[in-house]
Amino acid sequence: MAKLFFRFAAMNSGKSTQLLQIANNYESMGKTVALYTSAIDDRYGVGMITSRLNIQRESNTFDAGFDFLAQDYGDTACILVDEAQFMTPEQAQQLHRLAHTRNIPVICFGLRTDFRGHPFPGSAWLLSLAEDVEEIKTICQCGRKATMHIRIDGAGRRVKEGPQVEIGGEARYRAVCGRCFHQD
Numbered sequence: 276m277a278k279l280f281f282r283f284a285a286m287n288s289g290k291s292t293q294l295l296q297i298a299n300n301y302e303s304m305g306k307t308v309a310l311y312t313s314a315i316d317d318r319y320g321v322g323m324i325t326s327r328l329n330i331q332r333e334s335n336t337f338d339a340g341f342d343f344l345a346q347d348y349g350d351t352a353c354i355l356v357d358e359a360q361f362m363t364p365e366q367a368q369q370l371h372r373l374a375h376t377r378n379i380p381v382i383c384f385g386l387r388t389d390f391r392g393h394p395f396p397g398s399a400w401l402l403s404l405a406e407d408v409e410e411i412k413t414i415c416q417c418g419r420k421a422t423m424h425i426r427i428d429g430a431g432r433r434v435k436e437g438p439q440v441e442i443g444g445e446a447r448y449r450a451v452c453g454r455c456f457h458q459d
């Protein structure tokens with residue numbers, strides 16, 4: 276049976292690159308994939324998945340009201356979801372159900388926590404439901420493993436308060452280790 280996968284990481288980890296590589300692998304075997312990304316992530320244009328290596332593909336989008344179970348997946352061999360931290364808990368449940376009732380593997384990529392170190396609700400649910408959870412490793416500038424990320428303003432100062440979702444380009448965020456995260 277298919278499984279729900281969650282690949283989580285801090286910012287700038289190459290998540291989208293991995294996602295597009297998996298899509299490519301399926302397609303090179305003549306199989307069809309369904310790509311999704313969050314409608315609120317418009318860094319590179321709505322409905323585009325862009326890797327740091329500047330490979331870009333069109334994608335379906337989901338917003339908070341989107342129902343993954345109501346879609347027609349036809350002969351889709353794999354569902355790939357980028358920016359999965361922006362999904363609702365209900366959507367994480369939908370994807371878990373989808374993997375197990377329709378036998379389609381679902382691979383979600385996303386951030387575990389926001390810039391304050393608080394969990395994204397969608398990611399908390401994915402961590403709880405996914406049968407296969409793996410961390411994509413990133414290094415902090417101090418050399419330790421980065422597990423968190425911080426938000427930075429236009430002048431390079433750290434921002435500690437504000438809304439959970441504020442898309443301003445990856446330049447506004449930096450992946451850091453827990454020690455650097457708690458340093459003032």
Ligand SMILES: [Zn+2]
Binds near residue numbers: 415417419451453
């Ligand atoms: Zn560090």
